[in-house]
Amino acid sequence: MMxxxxxxxxxxxxxxxxxxxxxxxxLAAERLSIGFETFVR
Structure with missing residues (x-):
């Protein structure tokens, strides 16, 4: 049992x-993709 x-x-x-x-x-991947999108724009 133990x-x-x-x-x-x-x-x-x-x-x-x-x-x-x-x-x-x-969460890290989402944050990274959001940061990448703003960086590309």
């Missing part, structure tokens, strides 16, 4: 970390 609990905890941490990383990447 092994399963530890596994779920670790999986949850990794999953939430990757989701945060993806969100940061999307």
């Amino acid at each position: 092994g399963a609990l530890a596994f779920y905890t670790v999986t949850g941490i990794i999953y939430s970390e990757s989701v945060l990383a993806i969100i940061h990447f999307i």
